[in-house]
Amino acid sequence: MPAPHGGKLVRRIDSSKSIEGMDRVEVSRDMAHDIENIANGVFSPLEGFMCSEDFESVLHHMRLANDVPWTIPIVFDFEDGFKEGDEVALVAENGMEAIFSIEEIYTYNKKEYAEKVFKTTDVAHPGVKKVMEMKEKLAGGKITLIKEGNEEFNKYYLKPYETRILFKEKGWRDIVAFQTRNVPHIGHEYVQKTALTFVDGIFINPIVGKKKKGDFKDEVILKAYDALIKHYYLKDRAVLAILKTEMRYAGPREAIFHAIVRKNFGCTHFIVGRDHAGVGNYYGPYEAHDIFNEFPDLGITPIFFRSFFYCKKCGGVVNEKICPHDKEHHIYYSGTKIREMLQRGETPPEIMMRREVAEIIMSYDNPFVE
């Protein structure tokens, strides 16, 4: 099992502390998730929100100031009211409580942030839009989680110190992680099973958190995967658990970030598909593969996949490396096409989606984020 990223699994939880009498700041659900991710070691080696040295280093070098690979800024933005040395209580609607020890307050350039992380300053990009809407100052410093938020899907919520023990108990040494924000179609299943053939187990880890309009709802994704695993996977070879964080849609940089997070869960391999964490046409289809060449010290092995498709001549699911036939014989697993069929109330054919999965999705009046 790989050592946690940066060498140590962070655990910054102290339920004996109290926020009574402290200034309180209400944070969003996504921010609350990231606070829990820091405290529970999902974002190891981060112990809090980034100070300026790490922030600048991540923007310009895709590494923390101590040279450890890290590609996405994890920052706390605010308007006014704090000073360096303050301890403030961070609270969320879901009941999460944490203490934020502010070490540094600094300003930043939003345009530069967007350009470096998202490779664009176009506000039509959801990540850029969010950065442009952020407040003007950033505060860095350690956080201590006092109380976890109480949310739905908690039965699917595992922390890195739990998955590491789980994998050990299952006797898994080589574990491949699959990141998703979609319901599974046959193409996904083939990618997962092809990778699984060479390792001991698969960790299917859907992202739960803010998504864009038209994405599948979290509950639908989880139920669809439950159905797929129940009917088509060996019980002892697949684990389904959620990752509570928002999609940043930062394409290649986010692929590295996703791999680091899965390394912290104890995974040895990470599946990177076509246009990983992409949106629109902001990134090349395989940019998220190429970026891994810049990180010989990542500590988790990427497994790159090109798209699978159904070939009528081969009579099965194949990819461009193994199928010699022309495109006219191919049926592609287009997420958009499947979504459109489902929206029209049509059941996708079984060569595209398992019947059990389609039934789950179609049991919802509206399975999509509005």
Added chain:
Amino acid sequence: MSEEKKEEKGKYTTVSIPTPLAEKIKKRIEGTGFNSISSYVTYVLRELLASMEEEEQEEVFSKEDEEKIKERLRALGYLD
């Protein structure tokens, strides 16, 4: 990234290596994605250090902590 830009945005230092080795590296990186001897040496050293860190001991939980975690995993249906 130009050397000047690197100086501006990050912290760099100079390491001396034998000239013949530098020449060998210069030849080796021709036509590759490496644009300088420094970037190649950085890459190789990062790779080497990471492989050494991987061999280091992983965190060990106390028996009590481990048992609590296993109990939760059983309760959630992840372990029999």
